[in-house]
Amino acid sequence: MRNAFVKELIEQMNVDKNAVLLTADVGWNSFDHIREKYPDRFVNMGLSEQSMAGVAAGMAKMGKNVFMYSIIPFMLYRAFEQIRDDICYPDLPVRLVGTGASFSYGEAGSTHQPFEDLRIASALPNMVVLSPSDPREVEVLFKRMKDVKHPVYMRLGRTGEPIIHNNHDNIVLGKTLKLTEGKDILIVSTGFVTKVALEVAKILNAKDNVVEAIEMHTFMPFDYESIIDAAEGKKLVITVEDNNGALEEKVANALLKAKTRSRFISFKIPDQFTHIAAKQNYILRSYGISVDNIIKQIRTVMI
Amino acid sequence: MTNLQDMYDIATRLRKELITKHMETGMAHIGSDLSCLNVLLTLYAKVMGENDKFILSKGHAALALYSVLHYVGILKDDIYSTLGQDGSLLGEHPLYGIDGLEFATGSLGHGLPLAAGMALAKKMSSEGGFIYVLLSDGECQEGSTLEAMNFIARERLDNLICAIDSNLWQAYDRTLFQIDKVRGVFGAAGWEDIRVIDGRKFEDIYNALADGNRNGPRLVISKSIMALGVKSMEDQLEWHYRPPTREQAERFIREIEEG
Numbered sequence: 001m002r003n004a005f006v007k008e009l010i011e012q013m014n015v016d017k018n019a020v021l022l023t024a025d026v027g028w029n030s031f032d033h034i035r036e037k038y039p040d041r042f043v044n045m046g047l048s049e050q051s052m053a054g055v056a057a058g059m060a061k062m063g064k065n066v067f068m069y070s071i072i073p074f075m076l077y078r079a080f081e082q083i084r085d086d087i088c089y090p091d092l093p094v095r096l097v098g099t100g101a102s103f104s105y106g107e108a109g110s111t112h113q114p115f116e117d118l119r120i121a122s123a124l125p126n127m128v129v130l131s132p133s134d135p136r137e138v139e140v141l142f143k144r145m146k147d148v149k150h151p152v153y154m155r156l157g158r159t160g161e162p163i164i165h166n167n168h169d170n171i172v173l174g175k176t177l178k179l180t181e182g183k184d185i186l187i188v189s190t191g192f193v194t195k196v197a198l199e200v201a202k203i204l205n206a207k208d209n210v211v212e213a214i215e216m217h218t219f220m221p222f223d224y225e226s227i228i229d230a231a232e233g234k235k236l237v238i239t240v241e242d243n244n245g246a247l248e249e250k251v252a253n254a255l256l257k258a259k260t261r262s263r264f265i266s267f268k269i270p271d272q273f274t275h276i277a278a279k280q281n282y283i284l285r286s287y288g289i290s291v292d293n294i295i296k297q298i299r300t301v302m303i
Numbered sequence: 304m305t306n307l308q309d310m311y312d313i314a315t316r317l318r319k320e321l322i323t324k325h326m327e328t329g330m331a332h333i334g335s336d337l338s339c340l341n342v343l344l345t346l347y348a349k350v351m352g353e354n355d356k357f358i359l360s361k362g363h364a365a366l367a368l369y370s371v372l373h374y375v376g377i378l379k380d381d382i383y384s385t386l387g388q389d390g391s392l393l394g395e396h397p398l399y400g401i402d403g404l405e406f407a408t409g410s411l412g413h414g415l416p417l418a419a420g421m422a423l424a425k426k427m428s429s430e431g432g433f434i435y436v437l438l439s440d441g442e443c444q445e446g447s448t449l450e451a452m453n454f455i456a457r458e459r460l461d462n463l464i465c466a467i468d469s470n471l472w473q474a475y476d477r478t479l480f481q482i483d484k485v486r487g488v489f490g491a492a493g494w495e496d497i498r499v500i501d502g503r504k505f506e507d508i509y510n511a512l513a514d515g516n517r518n519g520p521r522l523v524i525s526k527s528i529m530a531l532g533v534k535s536m537e538d539q540l541e542w543h544y545r546p547p548t549r550e551q552a553e554r555f556i557r558e559i560e561e562g
């Protein structure tokens with residue numbers, strides 16, 4: 001996903017002389033090309049995440065198209081108040097791109113494992129939150145971002161996420177993406193664990209279309225309506241996320257307004273620090289976010 | 304453009320106005336307003352031109368800024384008169400979107416990074432004009448101020464002028480960043496053009512802010528005091544918090560009039 005972002009950013013900087021990249025000492029290798037080609041529009045802020053957010057706001061206020069980049073907890077958590085007061089309150093179209101979503105830096109330890117970023121970013125008024133699931137989605141959402149006149153937070157994985165979307169056409173910023181059709185079970189996912197949700201849907205749909213899988217790549221503004229619509233007539237609703245309940249809460253909230261009463265199971269990160277260094281898949285599996293476990297839980301409920 | 308000698312009279316008038324406004328609205332920070340009023344007035348009445356911008360990093364001195372913006376005609380009567388009313392756009396700290404204000408400040412340590420971003424954007428676009436920012440001495444303690452201080456020096460943003468209202472108090476203690484420390488820390492970060500001036504003297508303030516000789520960013524440390532200009536209020540921390548009572552306000556205004 002990171003490579004897809006860098007590729008798109010280079011294209012943007014090629015055509016948009018107002019595009020500026022700020023990084024907080026992150027991006028060695030990835031940004032070398034940009035740094036060489038556009039030394040005047042590449043700024044390494046150094047280890048200064050708070051002032052990076054302020055500088056981004058100041059530049060955006062003067063008409064620059066600012067991309068700011070760092071590892072998620074350093075950018076979004078450390079500089080939270082600057083992002084709130086200086087970017088979100090004035091509703092400036094700064095693009096905050098964070099790498100290392102969830103456990104994509106799992107081996108790096110608990111300081112590098114942001115599994116609460118969706119709720120934190122979503123708490124801010126005016127913030128558009130993008131949680132893409134694969135490089136193709138990063139590409140499409142990046143291109144559409146130029147029409148968004150608000151601050152945008154985009155979270156990226158960095159573990160070589162595979163492409164799971166066959167085409168670009170139906171990926172629309174602000175709209176829920178339907179992945180499979182099905183009549184009994186609704187699976188809602190966001191971020192790169194959408195790959196897991198999609199596999200579950202494909203396996204269960206092998207004989208008959210039972211699972212409708214939908215993806216919330218645009219997490220905020222949250223499209224409650226499409227969840228309410230999709231839940232109609234379903235016996236079971238499932239959420240799959242790499243966060244500690246951000247998606248679960250929103251979908252549960254939508255279900256309270258749905259006509260149908262369905263069973264509800266959530267697959268999420270618990271409210272605790274992992275306290276381990278491990279690869280992303282290991283951590284996700286240990287929390288039950290795996291194809292096998294989700295299918296097993298579905299079978300338990302649906303019998 | 305206002306004559307420098309006339310500024311003393313205008314400032315006296317605005318001091319009385321501020322005491323009355325604080326008394327009427329019950330708003331805090333009269334001491335901070337009075338300590339930086341001269342700098343704000345000089346900026347708006349004498350120094351800043353069309354292409355210049357200003358950020359009040361010490362947002363708690365908003366009433367001083369409102370009074371100056373009103374004096375120069377940027378803030379209109381219909382808005383200025385709402386001060387202290389429920390629903391007013393004039394907060395005890397500035398809201399976003401008021402004419403003449405670039406950002407909503409009030410949380411300390413935000414102004415210098417914002418100013419740095421605006422100054423850097425101007426340079427990238429080869430735009431003229433200057434970015435002025437006013438900090439409290441207390442907020443030099445904020446990490447974000449120190450981050451931006453280093454960044455501004457490294458980028459040699461010679462279109463940025465940072466003034467520090469050195470009134471010797473922060474909110475609950477004598478300020479940690481007294482003049483020598485401010486000078487030392489900014490100097491070590493690479494700021495070469497550092498001037499310490501008398502915040503009571505408009506000639507000093509004007510010369511330091513308006514001087515066209517530029518060699519990187521400029522730091523202007525304005526030697527001031529809490530509640531500057533009202534002798535019996537000066538250097539007392541309570542005026543960071545309390546609005547004057549009617550009786551006190553009348554007494555302070557008399558004191559100002561008697562010089």
Ligand SMILES: [Mg+2]
Nearest residue numbers: 440441472473
């Ligand atoms: Mg002070």
